[in-house]
Amino acid sequence: MQRIPVRAASAAYEVIVEADCLEKAAEYLGPVVKNRRLFVVADERVWHAQGDRLRKGLADLPFELITAELGEQRKRLSTVEAMAERLHQAGADRSAVLAAFGGGVAGDMVGFLGAAYMRGVDVIQIPTTLLSQVDSAVGGKTGVNLAGGKNLFGAFLQPKLALIDTHALDTLPEREIRAGLYEVIKYGVIWSPELFDLLENKRDAVLAREAELIERIVAESVRIKAEVVAEDEREGGLRRILNYGHTFGHALEAETRYELLLHGEAVGWGMIAAGRLGEALGTISHEERLRIERVILAYGPIPSLEGVDAARTAPRVMGDKKTIGGKTNFILPERIGQVKVVSDVAMDAVEAAMQAALDAVAASS
Ligand code: GLY
Numbered sequence: 001m002q003r004i005p006v007r008a009a010s011a012a013y014e015v016i017v018e019a020d021c022l023e024k025a026a027e028y029l030g031p032v033v034k035n036r037r038l039f040v041v042a043d044e045r046v047w048h049a050q051g052d053r054l055r056k057g058l059a060d061l062p063f064e065l066i067t068a069e070l071g072e073q074r075k076r077l078s079t080v081e082a083m084a085e086r087l088h089q090a091g092a093d094r095s096a097v098l099a100a101f102g103g104g105v106a107g108d109m110v111g112f113l114g115a116a117y118m119r120g121v122d123v124i125q126i127p128t129t130l131l132s133q134v135d136s137a138v139g140g141k142t143g144v145n146l147a148g149g150k151n152l153f154g155a156f157l158q159p160k161l162a163l164i165d166t167h168a169l170d171t172l173p174e175r176e177i178r179a180g181l182y183e184v185i186k187y188g189v190i191w192s193p194e195l196f197d198l199l200e201n202k203r204d205a206v207l208a209r210e211a212e213l214i215e216r217i218v219a220e221s222v223r224i225k226a227e228v229v230a231e232d233e234r235e236g237g238l239r240r241i242l243n244y245g246h247t248f249g250h251a252l253e254a255e256t257r258y259e260l261l262l263h264g265e266a267v268g269w270g271m272i273a274a275g276r277l278g279e280a281l282g283t284i285s286h287e288e289r290l291r292i293e294r295v296i297l298a299y300g301p302i303p304s305l306e307g308v309d310a311a312r313t314a315p316r317v318m319g320d321k322k323t324i325g326g327k328t329n330f331i332l333p334e335r336i337g338q339v340k341v342v343s344d345v346a347m348d349a350v351e352a353a354m355q356a357a358l359d360a361v362a363a364s365s
Contacts, residue, residue, distance in 0.1 A: 002219040006226040008140060008233040011158040015138055015226070017219040019167040019211055022050070022126070025057030029099065032124060032160045036095045038063040041083060041110045043070040043102030046128050050168055054101060054126070063099070064090060070105045072258055075145045077153060080113050087117055094118045097160070103129035104136040104263070108151065111142030115157035125162040129172060130180025131264050133164045134187070134221035135242075139229045149254065156234065164222070166215045174207075179264030181206065181299045182245070184217050186267060187224045189292055190241045193337040195220050200295050207299070244331040244339050245270035248354065251316035252305065261303055268302050272360065277353035278332035281342065288335050297364055304365065305358055314351035 001018040016028055029038070040058075042051065044067040051065075066086050068079065087096065098121060100110030107125050114123035127137035143154015169177065181199070188196030198217065199206060205213050225242070232238040249270030253261055261269070275292050278284040296302070318328050327343045334340055 002215070004219060004222050004226055006138060006158070007230045008158050010140070010156070010233060011160075013158060013160055013162070015162040015164060015222050017133075017164045017166065017215060017222060019215060020165060021057075021163055022053040022165040022168065023057045025054055025126075025163065026059045026061040028161065028163050029058070029124060030061055032122070033061065033097050036097050036122075037092060038097045038099060039066055039087060039090070039092060040064070040099045040101055041066045041068070041106070041113065043106040044068060045070075046102040046106065049171060050128060051101075053165075053168075066090075070102060070109065072105060072145070072150075075105050075109060075150075077144050080109055080116070080144060083109070083113050084117055087113075092117070092121075094121060097122045097124065099124040099126055100137075100159075101126045101128065102132075103127065104132040107132050107137045108142050108154070109144060111140070111157050111159070112144060112154050115142055115155035120157070123157060123159045125159040127162070127164060128168045130169055130177055130218070131183055131262075133166070133169070133218050134180060135183050135225065137162045137164070138222055138225050140233065150250065150258075158233075162222075164218060166211070166218050169209060169214060176262065176264075177207070177209065178299055179262040179268075182264040182268035182271070182296065184221050185292075185295055185299065186242075186244050186271065187221045188295075189271065189333055189336055190244050190331070190339045191224045191228075191337060192220065195224075196295070196336045199299075200291075203298050240329055240341055241331055241339050243329070244333070245274055247328065247330055248273040248313075248317055248357075251313050251319075252308065254316055255308055255313050256305070260305075265303055268296050268299070269305065269357065269361075271296055273353050273357040274330065274332055276356040276360070277330060277345070277349060278334075280349055280353060280356075281332065281345070283332045283334050283340060283342065285335075289333065292333060292336065293360065297361070301365065302361060305361070308358065310351050310354035310358060313354050314347050317350050317354070318347055
C-alpha cells in the first residue's frame with residue numbers, strides 16, 4: 001500500500017494506491033465522510049462490473065447510489081445537470097460527499113458536479129481505469145466537453161481523497177491498459193528516467209499486469225503528478241509539461257472525430273510526433289528520440305492512422321485549446337526525464353513532424 005500526499009495550493013489530500021483497497025473502502029472513506037451523506041455516483045457499466053466490491057468494502061458506511069450511462073459522447077453539461085437534479089431530488093445538501101466511481105469521464109464529470117452542486121461539495125475519486133488512476137483522478141481538473149472540443153467547460157476541484165485499487169485493472173480490456181501505459185511513458189519522458197527504464201526493460205511483465213509492477217508504476221505516476229501539481233496547480237507554468245504528447249494528440253482525436261483513438265493512444269501518437277518535431281528543431285538527439293519512439297511502439301499496437309492527412313492535421317495542432325494569446329505551446333523532449341516548452345513553431349515544421357510520425361508508424365507495422 002502506498003499513501004501519496006498531494007499538496008496543491010488550494011487543498012492537501014492523500015492518494016491511496018493499493019491492490020484490493022475497494023474491499024476496505026470504509027476504512028479509507030469513513031474518516032473523510034464522517035457522518036455526512038455519501039453519494040456514490042457511478043458509471044453504470046463500471047458499477048455493474050465492480051460495484052459489488054465497493055458495496056462490500058463500504059460495509060457499514062451508508063451510501064446512496066446514483067448510476068448514469070456515461071462515455072465521451074455523454075460528457076456534456078446536460079448530463080451533469082441531470083445528475084444534479086437527481087442529487088437534489090434525493091435531498092442532498094451542502095454537506096453531501098460525492099464519490100466518483102469509474103474511468104476518466106466519470107471522474108471529470110462527478111468532479112465538476114461536486115464543484116458546482118450547491119456551489120461546491122466534497123468529492124472523493126475512485127478511478128477504475130489505468131488512465132484515470134495515473135492521470136485524471138489526481139490534480140483537480142474537472143469538466144465536460146463542448147461541441148467545439150474536449151474539456152472546454154469545467155473547474156478546478158481537488159478531491160478530498162483518491163482511492164486507487166490497482167486490482168480493478170485486472171478486468172480492463174488490453175487496449176485500455178495499453179492506452180493508459182502511454183500516459184505512464186509520458187511521465188518517464190517528462191520527469192523520471194527510472195520510470196522510463198522500468199517500462200523499457202519490463203515490457204512483458206507490465207503488459208502481463210504483474211501486480212507489484214502495476215502498483216509501482218501507478219504509484220510512481222501519481223507521485224510525479226503530485227509533485228507537478230504541488231508546484232503549479234492552475235497550469236500557469238510547470239503543469240504544462242503534463243501536456244507532452246497532447247498538442248498533437250488532441251488534434252488527432254478531433255481529426256478522427258473522437259471515434260478512432262482512445263485518449264491515451266492519441267497521446268502515444270502525439271509523443272511520436274513531438275519527438276520528431278523536437279529532433280527537427282534540435283531539442284533532442286536522434287538516438288534519444290529513437291529510444292522514446294521504440295518504447296512507445298513496444299507498447300503497441302497503436303491504431304493505424306491510415307488516411308489521416310498531415311497537412312489537414314497541422315492547422316488543428318496549431319489551434320489546440322491550450323493556445324494562449326495565439327501561441328501554441330509544444331512540449332518537446334530534451335532527453336529522457338526532461339522536456340521544454342517551445343512556442344514559436346512554424347506550421348511547416350508541425351506538418352513535417354506529423355508526416356514523419358505517420359511514415360514511421362506505417363513502416364514499423
Ligand atoms: N492531464 C493533464 C493535467 O492534469 O494537467
